[in-house]
Amino acid sequence: MAGKPRATIIIPVYRECELLSLLLERLTQDGYEEKEIIVVIDEPTRDSLELSEQHPNARFIFHEERVGKVNAMNEAAKLSHGDILIFLDGDVYIPRGVPFLEEVVREMEDTDILDIKKKICTRSFLSKMMYYEYVGFNIGSWLMARLKTGSPAINGAAFAIRRDIFESLRGFRRVVAEDLDMAMRAFVRGYRFKYTSKLMVYTPAPPNWEKWRAQRKRWALGAAMWLKEWYGELIWKALRSPQVFIPVMLFVAPSLVLLLLDLTDPNILFSNVLMASLILLMAKATSHVVLIAPAMPILYSFQGIFLADQQWAYAMRMIISTLVSFGCIALLFFSFSRKLGFEFRLHEFFGYYFAYSPVCLLFLIGYLLHVAFLPNKPDIDWKL
Structure with missing residues (x-):
């Protein structure tokens, strides 16, 4: 009987992230044994360097200069050994007691790309507004998965992809919205897409309107360039x-x-x-x-x-x-x-x-x- 697929979790980080330690703790304690965790940090702070000592079961890659999220994820994928690649933002939160990796591997048995349910932590007016924005994203993914078994877009904060599919797409391209771009290229090729509400991660909203505007600029610009290329x-x-x-x-x-x-x-x-x-x-x-x-x-x-x-x-x-x-x-x-x-x-x-x-x-x-x-x-x- 063939062994379980190996899962590689790839987490790109710029400088540092307050929630990264908790995320690594959840992943390390996860009962799925066939796993490897790779964290790529651009311009690490002293706290980031100390974090690597606190989590010896994770592999850390440090870049003294900023190479960018796309390059960081592609580099980690090349160095990985997993059959399934799971990409997570450093600030996502996995609920306690959830067999996260086991469920991801199970959901990946009949698909090529898996979009994972995401919720916004509601602590302010801004976060409550973004909560419903994410509800719309999740509904859109559910509809595309059910009615088309494919999707031209995905939220890259938490998703999984089969290694052979990732390699056939030649990884991420250096574009602003690398997650939308990868989903679109997979969609055009007819790769299978699935959305799961059985799993969930929490993601924080920007702490203030100034940072929200910076995020919105990146999202809107990325979506605009994506639409221009693929309209x-x-x-x-x-x-x-x-x-x-x-x-x-x-x-x-x-x-x-x-x-x-x-x-x-x-x-x-x-x-x-x-x-x-x-x-x-x-x-x-x-x-x-x-x-x-x-x-x-x-x-x-x-x-x-x-x-x-x-x-x-x-x-x-x-x-x-x-x-x-x-x-x-x-x-x-x-x-x-x-x-x-x-x-x-x-x-x-x-x-x-x-x-x-x-x-x-x-x-x-x-x-x-x-x-x-x-x-x-x-x-x-x-x-x-």
Whole structure:
């Protein structure tokens, strides 16, 4: 009888991470024996160097200079011996008492790429908004796995891939969104994709709005560059399976519903473009996005009062349409949240739907326009 597959856990870190020690403790104590743990740290601090002494069962690779996440993960993969490669961010948290590696190996028996359920730790208004953003990500992955057995995108904070598949894809490419890129290349080749809600990791939200804006810039820029490179393939796949791609898009970016409602009425198209431009300028000028977000529901529902001849009739029509769309999306999120084991609070989702999600969409649209039409490349203040 063949032995169990060997699992390699690869954890890239820049300088240091407060939660890394706990993550290594969980992985070391995991009962799955056929494992190896590789931690790659760019520009390690003294605490990072001391951490390697505290966890002798993990292999540490230190780079005095920053080589970047992509290079770090590719290097670790080449030095690894596992049949299954598990990539984890250094700040994810694995719940105590969960046979994590055993379950990953079991789930990988009938797939090539495995997306692992992720939850945001809710400790602030920002984290509560990101919680529902991650709910949408998880629902999108579940739908793609169930209806297409493939996915053009994946959240790279925690996922697994078969070694032979990873090597056939020649590892990660040096792009901003290396996780989206790898998922897309696997999707085009027809590799099997699976989402599991049996396993879960927690991931923290940025501690403040300034760091959130930096993260959002990286995410939006990475997604924009990914869309620019793969838009043809994505459109072709979406046209062949609109019943799958359209719902997934609405779960990942529910504010698209608000955008579509507005675009169907030419009376407010100009005002929406103007409003979007102002919000993007404000977001670029200040890190305090929380000052912008509360105004979004008012702008969406009542801007029509100041337009057109039939002001009140138009305003009531917009308010009713907006509330109906919110009710439908909220019901869907509630149903899938229950199914996948997420909590759902209507008042929090109200803020996410009308304030947080539109701001995220504006970030994406802004960088997409930049990447598509402006000659100069956006500034990248991190190492690929």
